[in-house]
Amino acid sequence: xxxxxxxxxxxxxxxxxxxxxxxxxxxxxxxxxxxxxxxxxxxxxxxxxxxxxxxxxxxxxxxxxxxxxxxxxxxxxxxxxxxxxxxxxxxxxxxxxxxxxxxxxxxxxxxxxxxxxxxxxxxxxxxxxxxxxxxxxxxxxxxxxxxxxxxxxxxxxxxxxxxx
Ligand code: FES
Ligand code: FES
Numbered sequence: 001x002x003x004x005x006x007x008x009x010x011x012x013x014x015x016x017x018x019x020x021x022x023x024x025x026x027x028x029x030x031x032x033x034x035x036x037x038x039x040x041x042x043x044x045x046x047x048x049x050x051x052x053x054x055x056x057x058x059x060x061x062x063x064x065x066x067x068x069x070x071x072x073x074x075x076x077x078x079x080x081x082x083x084x085x086x087x088x089x090x091x092x093x094x095x096x097x098x099x100x101x102x103x104x105x106x107x108x109x110x111x112x113x114x115x116x117x118x119x120x121x122x123x124x125x126x127x128x129x130x131x132x133x134x135x136x137x138x139x140x141x142x143x144x145x146x147x148x149x150x151x152x153x154x155x156x157x158x159x160x161x162x163x164x
Pocket of ligand 2: 096097098099100101102103133134135136137
């Protein structure tokens with residue numbers, strides 16, 4: 001059985017894994033990172049999005065062995081333990097969630113989007129998050145939350161840096 005060495009949310013793990021184990025299942029079932037939900041089985045919904053070496057990936061379309069030697073950040077790795085990350089704060093303030101199932105993936109995808117484009121327009125947010133589906137909100141509040149968070153992160157680059 002292959003062995004993986006991976007850092008998840010700042011903690012190092014070494015585990016033997018089945019070659020076909022998906023990263024999403026490794027995170028949830030082996031590490032207890034249930035903040036990363038699984039919303040489909042076909043790489044459609046984006047709910048399972050995490051950062052792999054800083055780039056957003058759908059963790060249901062990545063094998064755990066492909067994360068060997070890499071850093072994974074999940075929604076549980078954001079914030080500082082005392083306060084919310086600006087994206088979490090903005091989603092809260094702008095009512096950018098209802099059932100919340102899509103929210104971890106939306107936030108992780110938005111983090112990568114803002115890293116690439118610190119001041120995205122409405123249209124750029126919509127295009128950047130087109131791989132993440134929400135069945136509840138109608139998206140407008142999500143777009144507003146992402147743009148507000150981007151503004152907050154431009155004001156506080158140290159916070160942005162801490163989550164890279
Ligand atoms: S669970 Fe990964 S894209 Fe839906
Ligand atoms: S808030 Fe329910 S799926 Fe997005």
